[in-house]
Amino acid sequence: MEMLSGAEMVVRALQDEGVEYIFGYPGGSVLHIYDALFQQDKVSHILVRHEQAATHAADGYARATGKPGVVMVTSGPGATNAITGLATAFMDSIPMIVLSGQVRSDWIGDDAFQETDMIGVSRPVVKHSFMVRDAKDIPEIMKKAFYIATTGRPGPVLIDIPKDQTAPNVKNPYEYPKKVKMRSYAPVSRGHSGQIRKAVEELMKAKRPVIYAGGGVIQGEGSELLTKLAHRLNFPVTNTLMGLGCFPGTDPQNVGMLGMHGTYEANMTMHSSDVILAVGARLDDRVTNNVKKFCPGAKIIHIDIDPATISKNIMAHIPIVGPVHQVLEEMLSALDEHGGEPDQKALERWWEEIEGWRKVHGMRYETNENGPMKPQQVVEALYKATGGDAYVTSDVGQHQMFAAQYYKYDKPRRWINSGGLGTMGFGLPAAMGVQFAFPDATVACVTGEGSIQMNIQELSTCLQYGLPVKIININNQALGMVRQWQDMQYGGRHSQSYMESLPDFVALAEAYGHVGMKVTKFEDLEGAMNEAFALKDRLVFMDIYVDPTEHVYPMQIADGSMRDMWLSKTERT
Amino acid sequence: MRRIISILMENEPGALSRVIGLFSQRGYNIESLSVAPTEDSTLSRLTLTTFGNDLKIEQITKHLNKLIEVVKLVDLTEGAHIERELMLIKVKATGAQRAEVKRSVDIFRGQIVDVTSTVYTIQLTGASDKLDAFIGAIGETQVLEVVRSGVSGISRGEKVLSL
Numbered sequence: 167m168e169m170l171s172g173a174e175m176v177v178r179a180l181q182d183e184g185v186e187y188i189f190g191y192p193g194g195s196v197l198h199i200y201d202a203l204f205q206q207d208k209v210s211h212i213l214v215r216h217e218q219a220a221t222h223a224a225d226g227y228a229r230a231t232g233k234p235g236v237v238m239v240t241s242g243p244g245a246t247n248a249i250t251g252l253a254t255a256f257m258d259s260i261p262m263i264v265l266s267g268q269v270r271s272d273w274i275g276d277d278a279f280q281e282t283d284m285i286g287v288s289r290p291v292v293k294h295s296f297m298v299r300d301a302k303d304i305p306e307i308m309k310k311a312f313y314i315a316t317t318g319r320p321g322p323v324l325i326d327i328p329k330d331q332t333a334p335n336v337k338n339p340y341e342y343p344k345k346v347k348m349r350s351y352a353p354v355s356r357g358h359s360g361q362i363r364k365a366v367e368e369l370m371k372a373k374r375p376v377i378y379a380g381g382g383v384i385q386g387e388g389s390e391l392l393t394k395l396a397h398r399l400n401f402p403v404t405n406t407l408m409g410l411g412c413f414p415g416t417d418p419q420n421v422g423m424l425g426m427h428g429t430y431e432a433n434m435t436m437h438s439s440d441v442i443l444a445v446g447a448r449l450d451d452r453v454t455n456n457v458k459k460f461c462p463g464a465k466i467i468h469i470d471i472d473p474a475t476i477s478k479n480i481m482a483h484i485p486i487v488g489p490v491h492q493v494l495e496e497m498l499s500a501l502d503e504h505g506g507e508p509d510q511k512a513l514e515r516w517w518e519e520i521e522g523w524r525k526v527h528g529m530r531y532e533t534n535e536n537g538p539m540k541p542q543q544v545v546e547a548l549y550k551a552t553g554g555d556a557y558v559t560s561d562v563g564q565h566q567m568f569a570a571q572y573y574k575y576d577k578p579r580r581w582i583n584s585g586g587l588g589t590m591g592f593g594l595p596a597a598m599g600v601q602f603a604f605p606d607a608t609v610a611c612v613t614g615e616g617s618i619q620m621n622i623q624e625l626s627t628c629l630q631y632g633l634p635v636k637i638i639n640i641n642n643q644a645l646g647m648v649r650q651w652q653d654m655q656y657g658g659r660h661s662q663s664y665m666e667s668l669p670d671f672v673a674l675a676e677a678y679g680h681v682g683m684k685v686t687k688f689e690d691l692e693g694a695m696n697e698a699f700a701l702k703d704r705l706v707f708m709d710i711y712v713d714p715t716e717h718v719y720p721m722q723i724a725d726g727s728m729r730d731m732w733l734s735k736t737e738r739t
Numbered sequence: 740m741r742r743i744i745s746i747l748m749e750n751e752p753g754a755l756s757r758v759i760g761l762f763s764q765r766g767y768n769i770e771s772l773s774v775a776p777t778e779d780s781t782l783s784r785l786t787l788t789t790f791g792n793d794l795k796i797e798q799i800t801k802h803l804n805k806l807i808e809v810v811k812l813v814d815l816t817e818g819a820h821i822e823r824e825l826m827l828i829k830v831k832a833t834g835a836q837r838a839e840v841k842r843s844v845d846i847f848r849g850q851i852v853d854v855t856s857t858v859y860t861i862q863l864t865g866a867s868d869k870l871d872a873f874i875g876a877i878g879e880t881q882v883l884e885v886v887r888s889g890v891s892g893i894s895r896g897e898k899v900l901s902l
Contacts, residue, residue, distance in 0.1 A: 285753055290764045294807040297753065314807060349902065350749055350810040474801035477794070 167339035172301035173198035173332035175340050176265065179308035181208045182342040185236050187227060187602050188212070189220040193240025194280060195267025198332035212602065212631065215623040217244050219595035221251020222621070225260050226559060226596030229582045231603045232387065234261035234315050241267040242280030245326075246287060250589060253291040255322040257586025258408060259385055261315040262322035264288075270330040271299070284326045293321030301331045302338045309343045318353030319472040320385060354471060357488025357496060365443070365467045365484050366500045372441035373512035374463075374519075375401045378424065381408025381585065382446015382470060386490030389413070389578040392445060395494055398501065399508055402520055404432040406447050407570055408585040415574030416554070421520060422529070425453040426722045427567045430528025430731060430739075433722065435520055436461055437729040444468045446490045449480045450586075459727035469493050528720045528733055529571055538713040539688045541565060541640045545572035548610060548638055551695035556608040557582065557600045561593035561617030564646035567718040569612040591620030597635045598627060608636070608699065615641045615668055615709075625678035628705045636698055637707045639671060642714040650717045654732075675707035685710045741770070742796050743788050743815040743822060743892045746803060747900055750776050750783040754808035758785060761806065767791070767799055771824075771867070773889035782810065782902075788867070788890050811900060819895040825862070826870045827852075829883040832859040840877060847873045858883065 170178060176199050180188060189212045192200045203211050214220040217239045224235025235255075239248045245266040255262045269278040285295050294314050296307045304327075311323040369375060377399075383392050389412040396403045396419055403413045404424040413420055422429030424436055436442065442464045447453070449468075454460045457479055468475075468482035469490060476485040486493055531542045545568045548556070558573055559582040560566040566583055575581045582600060584592040597611040618639055628635060648663040672682030681704050685694045691710070698706040720731040723738065732738050748754050755774060762769050767789060774785040789799065796814060803809050815822070832840050837859075844851055844861050847869065853860035863873055867890055874882060894900070 286756070289757060289760050295753075299752075348807070351807050472805070474798065474805055478798060 167341055169337035170340040171198070171202070171332065171334045171337055172298070172304055172327070173202040173334060175301065175304040175338070176308065176327070176332065177202040177206060177209065178340060179305055179342060180236065181206070183308070183312050185209050188236045188238055189214055189223045189227075189599070190238030191217050191220060191240065191244060193244045193267060195241040195269060195329045196238060196265075196327075196332075198329065198334055199238065199265070199267075199327070201334070211238075212627070214595065214627050216621065217247035218250050218591065219598075219621050219624045219627070221248050221262070221264065222254065222589070222592050222595035223599035223602070224262055225251060225255050225592075226582055226599030227603050228255075228260050228262055228599075229596070230557060230579050230600040232579065234263055234312060235599065237262065237264045239264065239266050240280065241269055241284070242282045244280075245282055245284040249288060249291065252288055252322045252324065254584050254587045254589045254592060256291045256293065258381060258584065259320050260322065261320040263311050263315055264322060264324045266324060266326050268297070268326045268328040271328040272330070274328065284324065288324050291322070292324045295324040295326065298325065298327045298331045301336060304331070305340060305342050309346050310348065313346045314351065354473075354488050355492070357469065357486045357493035359496065361484055361486045362493060362496050363500050365486060366497060366504050368441055368465060368467060368484060369399065369443065370504065370506050370508055373509055374438060374440040374516050375399070375508070376435050376439040376442055377401050377403045377413075378406070378436065378442050378444045378447055379403060379409045379412050380406040380445065380447025382490050383409055383412035384446075384578040386446055386471060388446065388490035388494050391491060391494035391498065393417075395498055398498070400513055401443070401508075402435050402517070404428070404436060406453060406585070407583065409447065410570060410581045411575035411578045414576040416576055421524075423570055424728070426455070427571065427718050427720065428722075429571070430526050430720050430733065431520055431523040433720070433728045433731060434523045436464075437727055438519070439464045442466045444482075445494070446470060448475050448478070451479070454479060455722045455728055455730065456725045461728060526733070528731070531716070531719075533688075534713075538711065539686075539691065541568050541642065541712045541716055542572050543688060543691065544638065544640050544710050544712060545569050545612065547691045547695050548612070549573050550692070551699050552608050552610060556580070556610045557597075557604065559583065559593045559596040559600060559609070559611045561611075561613040561620075562588045562590045563614050563617060564642070564650065564716070564718050565612050565614045565617075565640040567647075568640070590617040593617060594621050594624050594635070594637065598624060598631075598633055601633045601635055602631070609634075610636045610638055612638045612640065614646060615639060615643065615665065615671070616645045622674070625675065625680060625705070625707075629679040632703065633705060634701070634703050635705050637705070639707065639709045640712055641668075641671070641709055642712050642716065643668060644714050646714070646716070647718070649714075653717065671707055671709035675705075680705040680707055682707045682709065740792065741788060741790055741816070743786060743820070743890055744800065744803070744812060745815050745892055745900055746785040746787070746812040747777070747810045747902075748783050748785060748806075749808040749810065750781050751808060754783070755785070757806050757808060758803065761802055762789075765798075765802060767795070771887070771889035773891055779902075786889070786891050810902065813894070813900050815892045815894060818898065820892050821895060822866045822890055822892045823864055824867050824870055824890050825864050825888040826873070827886045828861050828863065828874070830859055830861065830877055830881045831857065831883060833857050836881065840881070843873065843876050847876070849873065
């Protein structure tokens with residue numbers, strides 16, 4: 167058997183897992199591993215400028231490809247800088263492996279230089295974690311880590327590796343396990359057939375049905391089947407923020423995103439429904455509004471891989487625990503067996519009602535000919551310039567909601583955002599990860615002047631690797647979402663939501679070696695966008711000035727039901 | 740409602756902290772906790788008592804089951820079960836009280852395991868409410884020190900929590 171050092175084992179295991187990229191930053195505790203990385207060329211290491219960005223880049227890579235993202239950081243500050251990225255991935259169930267260096271085993275607990283109890287610090291935000299106590303265990307730990315991260319409800323797994331376990335002079339036999347078996351971990355592989363049949367009965371009886379599809383459909387590779395099911399039944403489909411793209415955004419059956427900033431028709435459809443088929447969604451607080459007033463007449467069929475998600479916030483009438491892909495497939499065949507059709511007359515009436523809600527045009531905004539541009543116009547222009555076919559990453563805030571509302575995602579894995587944790591600074595590094603995965607694809611990062619500054623240093627990484635990401639900086643010179651809440655709930659007192667001294671983003675982009683563009687007038691927008699996207703091999707930073715007073719609507723009214731919404735600054739339901 | 744959850748888990752470093760962490764992280768309460776390796780040294784048996792309605796307990800058990808190191812678990816309070824807790828208690832034993840304490844110990848079927856001229860150290864086993872009742876019978880003012888092991892539990896009959 168081949169004899170390898172711990173460091174060589176780590177690198178070899180990454181090769182054996184077929185890892186293309188590892189995003190990281192070197193430091194004392196991981197130097198042995200970096201030396202092993204240097205001596206091979208199968209796994210490419212991407213040097214970021216901050217460890218948080220490494221995690222988001224790996225996360226973006228994972229969201230765009232479905233493959234796990236891999237990160238390497240050193241002990242202490244390197245490791246703690248990865249925490250936000252771990253938490254982001256954990257909340258959105260993204261498969262990720264983080265390898266963190268640790269001080270030598272005999273120094274652990276002595277407050278050694280760059281020592282942090284990373285297993286302890288990361289515990290609430292990982293699916294699982296391992297500490298390497300013996301270099302011999304590295305192949306098995308690596309195999310288990312990838313297995314756990316990518317199966318069941320995916321999530322990040324941390325491997326903490328003390329420096330002595332990677333020492334180059336200590337060699338152990340290496341054989342990568344072909345299979346992994348853990349008596350304490352067996353993700354569900356099938357949904358309960360009886361429950362699936364029961365669900366089909368319920369769907370057949372429904373008069374006002376709705377399919378509510380979340381990020382789990384994308385993660386569970388169920389988008390095609392869900393689309394087939396929805397078309398077969400002619401039911402309306404609404405997506406969560408995480409689920410956008412799992413059912414085509416331009417499909418007439420799509421009533422749009424639901425929840426806090428969902429469309430009027432999506433929230434009305436949900437509230438008035440009699441059967442909700444929730445697939446890979448969590449019924450979280452950004453969707454339900456007040457749980458006591460949630461969809462009073464609806465029976466809930468809830469499909470999810472994670473039993474703990476079912477009946478956590480809202481009681482499910484028919485819970486189905488299983489992989490979305492398998493359950494939907496079985497549901498389609500159960501429909502065939504059943505042979506019946508949904509009540510067409512009732513569906514016709516239901517669609518008439520939905521069309522009526524659509525006519526309200528909840529997602530409308532006023533443009534002002536001589537006034538400043540609207541952020542919504544920017545997203546619409548982006549949609550047009552990219553033919554609706556870009557990978558769009560976003561940061562967090564108003565621009566995120568506009569990018570979710572006004573860009574129509576027809577394919578899964580095209581919309582990449584931090585939905586659960588809401589991590590500002592996610593967009594640019596995530597876009598890097600996507601661009602590495604798909605070098606020829608159009609990748610746009612929709613951001614704001616607040617969020618972009620949280621990981622702006624990555625412009626340097628983009629230059630090093632020639633990543634032609636297009637940054638759409640929707641600049642309203644304010645922390646827009648904070649400001650919106652202050653307008654609506656704090657008497658317009660804009661406490662700390664205005665940035666007094668913004669950088670000259672064009673000069674900044676140029677200083678980093680990229681192309682900068684400033685757009686202040688709507689009439690210049692389309693031309694500038696086309697110009698930017700024509701620069702195929704350059705990163706373009708578009709600093710686009712928009713109306714600082716704009717709000718995101720619709721917006722659910724706190725503590726109300728799903729149908730209680732503000733539709734503009736003055737109109738409410 | 741009070742529940743006794745019994746967990747069979749991998750006897751590995753860090754496993755216990757994951758169980759405890761889960762409770763604090765999700766705002767659940769642990770009233771008592773006892774843990775020790777089983778006859779199979781790769782497994783630990785952990786028993787904890789907590790309070791909550793059915794919905795909350797369901798969430799707790801689901802989340803516990805999701806922990807990679809948790810192999811199996813059972814909510815003992817769902818069926819017939821035996822519950823035991825060990826208490827060591829030091830009480831004042833002077834004057835007329837000395838005989839009274841001795842009588843209480845006998846009634847509760849405890850044992851006096853150490854004696855000084857002023858203090859009895861008593862060992863008592865039973866369900867938690869029996870131990871509570873003993874403290875009540877002695878009177879809190881007489882109590883100098885209490886050490887309780889936390890609840891251990893096992894199902895009645897042929898039901899077994901094992902691999």
